[in-house]
Structure formats: structure tokens, C-alpha cells
Amino acid sequence: MKEITDLIIEIDYEQIATYNFPKNKKFGLITIINNVKYEFLITLKDNSEKLLIIGSGAIPPTSKHDRSRPLMNRHSWEFDESTICYNDPTLYIDDELVGPWGVGTIDDWYLEKIAMIIEEIAKNIHIKNENLLFYGSSSGGFCSLLLSTLIKDSYSLAEIPQLNLKTNWRKHYLLLIKHCFNGLPEKEILERWSYRLKFIDLMKKEKYIPNAFLLLDYSYEPDVDMQYVPFFQELKEINGDITDKIHIIIQWKNKGHTPQGYKETVKALDRVMEHMDSDNKKSNTKNKNQIQIMQKIRNLFV
Numbered sequence: 001m002k003e004i005t006d007l008i009i010e011i012d013y014e015q016i017a018t019y020n021f022p023k024n025k026k027f028g029l030i031t032i033i034n035n036v037k038y039e040f041l042i043t044l045k046d047n048s049e050k051l052l053i054i055g056s057g058a059i060p061p062t063s064k065h066d067r068s069r070p071l072m073n074r075h076s077w078e079f080d081e082s083t084i085c086y087n088d089p090t091l092y093i094d095d096e097l098v099g100p101w102g103v104g105t106i107d108d109w110y111l112e113k114i115a116m117i118i119e120e121i122a123k124n125i126h127i128k129n130e131n132l133l134f135y136g137s138s139s140g141g142f143c144s145l146l147l148s149t150l151i152k153d154s155y156s157l158a159e160i161p162q163l164n165l166k167t168n169w170r171k172h173y174l175l176l177i178k179h180c181f182n183g184l185p186e187k188e189i190l191e192r193w194s195y196r197l198k199f200i201d202l203m204k205k206e207k208y209i210p211n212a213f214l215l216l217d218y219s220y221e222p223d224v225d226m227q228y229v230p231f232f233q234e235l236k237e238i239n240g241d242i243t244d245k246i247h248i249i250i251q252w253k254n255k256g257h258t259p260q261g262y263k264e265t266v267k268a269l270d271r272v273m274e275h276m277d278s279d280n281k282k283s284n285t286k287n288k289n290q291i292q293i294m295q296k297i298r299n300l301f302v
Contacts, residue, residue: 057137212247222257
């Protein structure tokens with residue numbers, strides 16, 4: 001963390017919601033839950049009404065990433081909004097793991113703890129869930145979808161995300177079984193924890209459809225055949241109206257499983273934020289109308 005910022009704050013989880021965090025300055029936050037270290041790089045801006053939370057993808061095969069340091073892709077990118085980059089401590093479990101997906105251990109789901117911490121930070125700076133936007137690509141896209149399912153009314157933009165870790169990411173999935181689930185039989189793992197490994201299973205568990213934008217590249221056949229098509233087929237089984245909740249953005253890059261650059265990402269994020277503003281405006285109008293109706297009803301009895 002020291003390689004990224006000179007200002008590092010280490011506090012207990014219970015202190016986060018009321019701590020006086022610095023504004024308009026990048027700083028690191030470290031908190032420990034169940035003896036697991038959670039690390040965040042944060043910039044809180046006075047003039048920001050939204051909070052952008054950025055997750056990292058897997059460690060590339062050619063990367064020389066130091067395993068003793070947090071992995072925070074895009075931490076140097078600048079945004080108009082307040083931002084949080086988070087490290088997934090699953091990577092600290094074993095050096096064989098290159099795609100952590102927030103899985104954690106049998107007894108401790110790390111992504112759930114990340115969601116808890118982010119909710120406390122948002123509470124601290126008075127940002128409502130409907131102004132939280134989770135973004136990431138590949139593994140970070142998977143985590144973004146799950147986080148927006150755990151934190152109700154929030155939004156996610158998931159670029160080329162995995163949707164089911166069991167399919168074309170089989171090699172890494174088996175490493176998760178080995179190191180995160182202590183090599184338990186696959187059948188038992190899927191019966192008890194499939195919601196950590198498959199986006200649609202978490203939706204079923206939570207009985208909730210998140211506000212999710214999926215940015216997909218249809219030029220890469222392994223993702224299309226083994227991730228996207230099966231997901232859309234299973235989506236039909238979900239109870240509830242997905243029309244206004246799950247949004248698909250199709251592009252044709254012919255670059256394989258590769259995320260966009262900075263400028264394209266900002267454009268995609270702006271598009272989602274415009275939708276967030278529109279949703280919030282509709283919600284506020286609906287609430288205002290409901291209040292006016294209730295007041296009229298009360299007046300009848302005055």
C-alpha cells in the first residue's frame with residue numbers, strides 16, 4: 001500500500017462509519033475482520049454525489065505482481081466521482097490463485113465483508129445505495145455484479161465478466177476448490193456455496209435482481225458460448241421483471257477477453273450514471289406523489 005499512497009489509515013471496522021476521513025486526498029484504508037486484512041485506496045471528493053467502487057481482474061500470466069502487496073487495477077485512473085479501489089484478500093491465501101473472485105474461505109466469504117465495509121464508508125459520507133456504482137472487468141466484473149446484489153439499490157457495470165466460474169475458467173475454479181474450500185467434494189461445495197461462484201445463484205439466494213449493466217464482447221466465442229448464452233437461458237427462471245434491471249451492452253472489439261481503455265471506460269460509466277440519475281429522478285417523483293396523496297387522505301380526517 002505504501003507504494004501507492006503515503007497516507008494510510010488503520011482503524012477497526014466499528015470506527016469506519018464515524019471516522020473523520022480526509023477529503024480531496026487519496027489515502028489508504030486498512031481494517032481487519034476475523035484476522036483478515038482488507039485494504040482500500042480511497043478518494044472522497046466534496047463535490048461528488050456518487051461513489052464509484054472499482055474491483056480488479058485476475059493477475060495476468062505475464063504480471064510480476066508482488067504477492068505481499070494489494071492488487072488494485074486502475075488505481076491511477078482519475079474520475080470526477082469519489083472512488084474506492086479494493087483489494088481482494090483471497091489472493092493472499094495461496095500464490096497459485098490468480099483470480100480470487102472474493103471467494104475467501106469455507107468459514108469466511110471475503111466479498112461479503114468487502115460489501116459491509118463499503119456500506120460503512122458510504123454511510124460515513126452520506127451517500128445512499130442508489131448512488132453507489134460498482135465497476136470492474138473479468139474477475140472484477142463478477143465481483144461488481146455480486147456486490148450490487150448484496151448492497152440493495154446500488155448499480156454495477158461489469159465488463160466482460162465471468163458469470164459462472166465453473167465453465168471456461170475451470171482451471172482457476174479447481175484451484176479455488178483446492179485452496180479456498182480445502183479440497184472438499186465439488187458437489188458439496190456447490191450445494192453449500194454456489195452463490196459465491198455463480199452470479200445467478202446469488203440472485204436466487206437473495207431473491208433480488210440487481211441494477212446491473214453487462215458490457216459484453218461478442219467476438220470472443222469462449223465467453224459467448226460458456227458464459228453469456230447459458231446465463232441468458234437461466235435468467236428466464238428468475239422470478240421478477242428483469243427488463244428494467246439487467247441491461248446488456250453489446251460490442252464487437254475482436255480483442256478477445258480484454259477490457260477497454262480509460263476513455264472508453266469513462267464513457268461507459270457516464271452512460272450508466274445517466275441511467276442512475278434518471279432512475280433516482282423517477283423514484284423521487286414517485287415518492288413525492290405518494291407523500292402528496294397521503295397528505296390529501298389525512299386532510300379528509302382533519
